[in-house]
Amino acid sequence: MRIATFNILHGRSLDDGRVDVDRLAAAVKSLDADVLGLQEVDRDQPRSMGADLTAVAAEAMGAEHxxxxxxxxxxxGGTWMAATGEEQPGSAxxxxxxLSRYPVVSWRVVRLAPLNARVPLWSPDSRRPFLLHDEPRVAVAAVLDGPFGQFTVCNTHLTFVPRWNGRQLRTLVRSLEGTPEPLVLxxxxxMQRKAAARHSGLEPIASAVTFPAxxxxxxLDHVLVRGKLRAAGPAEAVRLPLSDHRALVVEVDAG
Known part of the structure; x- marks a missing residue:
């Protein structure tokens, strides 16, 4: 079973600054993942030509679900509010x-609270910090019927705020208690590998530097497991012609 996680930077290339859905599709297809987690995904955004980037990726990899x-x-970066899951169709x-090539038994969404304060950040173009409003975060989990039986996969994108991302990760793992194992998060x-293992209590099975691309x-990108799964070989950080992250790919087998 081939698992991949990829922060796609809404499909934008660092080389030309453009979003090209055909380039995104080719990149996803090249990963040949059975299960794929994507972060920084646009839907109906003007900057990505109003495309549904999830649908583009699903068609490219042959994901039925x-x-x-x-x-x-x-x-x-503009006007936004926390999503509730009740947004009108067609809204940005x-x-x-x-995304999964395997059948999905059930879905679960976990919403993670942002830090309720403005966060100081430093811009590469300025020596002075500016204050940024932390964005809400979310996780999506699915129980899949895979080659080793049923198991749970969860994908998320946590805040960049130190310590708060650890709190979000602990909250997320607690929320997944009772789901069918093995668990893949x-x-x-x-956060880096040691912090991810410490806050989650899960085992990292994919070791490769992923940022900046x-x-x-x-x-910053990880595959963590609990239960009878193991890496079948070394993980690979794949450089693709889009995003500021590399995709992290690992082959997984039953332990």
Missing amino acids: SQFVAAISGTP SYGISL MGDLN PRPTRQ
Whole structure:
């Protein structure tokens, strides 16, 4: 079973600054994942030509089942509000997706609260910090009927705020108690490997630096497991012609 997680930067390329849905489709197809978690996914956004990027990815990989879950409704960096899951069809939104070639038994959405304060950030173009409103985060989980029987996969994109992302990860793992195991939790966790293992209590099975894409120095993207699953070989951080992250891919077998 081939698992991949990829923060797609809404499909934008660092080389030309454009979103090209055909380029996104080709990149997803090249990963050849059976189960794929995507982060920073647009739907009906002008900057990505109003495309449903989840649908583009699902068709490219041959996923019979997929679920997009909005974290925010509106435009990132512009006017937005926390998504509730009750947004009107056709409204611009931004979030995460989980895609699977295996049948889905059930879906679950977990909403994770943002830090209720403005966060100081430093811009590369300025020596002075600016205050940013932390965005709400979300996770989507599915019970899949896979080659080793039923198991649970969860995809998320946690905040970049230190310590708060650890709290979000602990909350998420607690919310998944009682779901069928093995459990796979993947995504852009915005923390390094040791912190991901410590806060989740799960085992990291994919070790490779993923960020920044041109010359990665850190692993922000992870695949964590609990139960009888193991990596069947070394993970690969795949450079693709879009995004500021590399895709993280690992072959998984029953332990």
